[in-house]
Amino acid sequence: MLFAFGLGLAGLLNPSQIQAFLDITGHWNPAPLVVMATAMTCYGIGYRIILRLKKPLLVQNWHLPTQSKIDARLVVGSILFGIGWGLVGYCPGPALAALAFGRIETVYFVGAMLAGGAIFQFSRP
Amino acid sequence: MSTFLFLNSFLGGLCIGLAALLLLLLNGRILGISGIAFGLLSPKPKDVGWRILFILGLVLGAGLVGKVAMDANRITIQAPLAHLLIGGFLVGYGTSLGGGCTSGHGICGMGRFSKRSILATTCFIASGILTVYVLRHLWGG
Numbered sequence: 001m002l003f004a005f006g007l008g009l010a011g012l013l014n015p016s017q018i019q020a021f022l023d024i025t026g027h028w029n030p031a032p033l034v035v036m037a038t039a040m041t042c043y044g045i046g047y048r049i050i051l052r053l054k055k056p057l058l059v060q061n062w063h064l065p066t067q068s069k070i071d072a073r074l075v076v077g078s079i080l081f082g083i084g085w086g087l088v089g090y091c092p093g094p095a096l097a098a099l100a101f102g103r104i105e106t107v108y109f110v111g112a113m114l115a116g117g118a119i120f121q122f123s124r125p
Numbered sequence: 126m127s128t129f130l131f132l133n134s135f136l137g138g139l140c141i142g143l144a145a146l147l148l149l150l151l152n153g154r155i156l157g158i159s160g161i162a163f164g165l166l167s168p169k170p171k172d173v174g175w176r177i178l179f180i181l182g183l184v185l186g187a188g189l190v191g192k193v194a195m196d197a198n199r200i201t202i203q204a205p206l207a208h209l210l211i212g213g214f215l216v217g218y219g220t221s222l223g224g225g226c227t228s229g230h231g232i233c234g235m236g237r238f239s240k241r242s243i244l245a246t247t248c249f250i251a252s253g254i255l256t257v258y259v260l261r262h263l264w265g266g
Contacts, residue, residue: 003144003156003228004186008195010137011130013187016201022250022257031134036231038138039145043236046146056153063154065234067224067241074245077223078230082249084215086256088204091227092220093158095213096180097187098200105202109213116217117163 004097010035013098015089022086084116133194145233148179157229158183159220223249 004013011017011031020029056062085091090098090109098106145156152175154161165176204212220226223245225234230249234242 001182001186001189002140002147004183005190005194006137006140006142006144008137008187008190009140010134011195012137013190013195014200016203019203019257019261022253023261024254025258026261031130034131034134035138035141036227038135039142039232040236042139042142043145043232044238046142047149047233047236050146050150053150056149056151058151059153061153063152065155065224065239065241070241070244073222074224074241075248077219077221078245078248079219079223079252080215081219081223081226082252082254083256084212084217084219085227085249086253086260087208087212087215088202090212091158091216092162093183093226093228095216096158096162097183100184100187101191101200103200103202105204105206105209108206108209109204109216112210112213113217114162114166116214116219117159117221118166118217119214120218120221121163121167 003093004100006035006039007094007097013094013101015094018089018091018094019086022089141228141232142236145228145236155229155233157225157233159217159226160224160229163217163221219249 007013012035017029018032020027021032023029051062081091088109090106092113095106095110095113099110148154148156161176161179165173216226224230225242225245227246227249230242230245235246
């Protein structure tokens with residue numbers, strides 16, 4: 001809930017604002033940059049502190065990413081994601097959260113997004 | 126940038142960062158929405174509950190902020206249906222292939238100084254910018 005609240009406060013739930021952020025040669029909206037920088041910094045500081053604990057509070061283990069290889073999947077996947085993001089102005093978080101606003105466009109997007117994720121998983125043994 | 130806009134962006138960013146830290150502290154996990162959501166597509170036992178709760182929280186949180194801190198009626202989605210479907214698909218497939226999205230790679234990954242995340246974030250921001258450029262400035266505007 002806190003995450004979505006932050007998204008809304010920061011204006012990230014409005015796809016046109018996100019596209020404006022990506023429109024660096026047009027009417028540029030710099031706000032998401034401030035949001036990301038703030039969130040990243042806040043997280044970076046807290047991350048080091050929290051990881052000093054032996055384990056998380058509610059579960060037994062840390063479930064942190066273990067991959068360290070930089071490979072084609074990472075790059076290609078990210079590029080594809082960026083295209084989809086630019087086309088609409090939604091990424092997964094805001095898209096799901098925005099379902100709360102009841103716009104049919106969001107439903108279409110989320111549906112297609114889940115299909116994309118499903119097809120990916122289906123295509124891997 | 127107006128002070129109001131800056132303040133909202135800053136506070137919003139703080140909320141987001143704190144939320145991510147909360148998930149880390151409580152569940153030991155990275156707050157990457159694509160990972161959290163798509164993990165539900167191939168559910169594993171005992172791994173479902175927290176995901177559903179999280180997504181529910183996302184929607185409720187948006188509902189709350191829509192009433193309290195933003196005008197949900199002023200949201201503009203300019204994308205036509207074709208873009209929504211293709212874009213949605215690319216976001217779903219791309220984040221799965223690339224291992225994360227703006228929250229997972231962009232905030233958590235970069236916050237951890239992960240090289241993979243820095244590269245991923247650079248890639249999707251670049252392709253996002255390029256896409257919007259083509260869309261708005263080359264393709265008939």
